[in-house]
Amino acid sequence: MDVTQQSSVEGAIAASRDRYGVPPSLLVNCAGIADISPFLDITGPQLDKMIDINLKGTFLVTQQVIKTLLEEGRGSGEGRGAIVNISSMVGKTGFPNHSHYVATKGGVIAFTKSCAAEVAK
Template identity: 55%
Template structure:
């Protein structure tokens, strides 16, 4: 098997209906994985499925990452379809609320961006380790999507920055716990990427990010997905607890 060949492996991607999640689904399918595309909006998940080679090999499901029962249902459905649980996980589901009057306490953003990753990771690892918790390198891989804002902070995106800073800390904590159980955990810190999420930024906020980025441009979803796929592959087999900045130099 080539280092970037995922043939025979089942990958679960949250937030797979758009943006970085969609780009990751397409690249995983390109490299042979059977992909479980999940999104709160199942129609967008189905759109992603329609763009993938051999769509009948993959699965599109609705999932609210903040609801434990919904998460477990998806894990069970995937296991039943493929005869085994997913061994690759990409936590890409996330929201950005720029209007402070909409999420005054930050609860909505924290629930999706941080609690959601906690719930999905917990269900994924429990199913993968069920009945077999002995050391076995290469049992599974998790990649979480944080943000360079989680490292830098942002005066107008405090709830978002806090949630992504939490993802960084959570990823490192999981990596330390899971490495000896055969599950590698890493995360990526994208900079400004043009997605449906970034459209919530004002023109001034968007341009301010561009100005802080040395190449003077935003990132492409495919550029982020390539790094995610690398971290999922055997090419990154000695990377554990790494938080990889894909920010065009912003935040360095």
């Protein structure tokens, strides 16, 4: 699936649900890219691509899986699952010539904490 496109994500989750009869109960978000560029040389398109894949992709797939789990689990006690978001230590520490990558990985860390606080039981 193309993690940057909501329709692609929705289609992949629906196909999985249709094939197995239940929504995915485990999600590992690990799609990501990296490139080495000095901060002052990073272009808008480079930044957009990094954000779209590393951060937006994690957001979209997580959102769709959680929506599907919650829809399936209403009233039945089901709907439980686990989500693992792969980030990087540089999301906390920074790293030279990777500022756009580091920004997305820091975003994944903050997103994971916020999402867990909102939807985890």
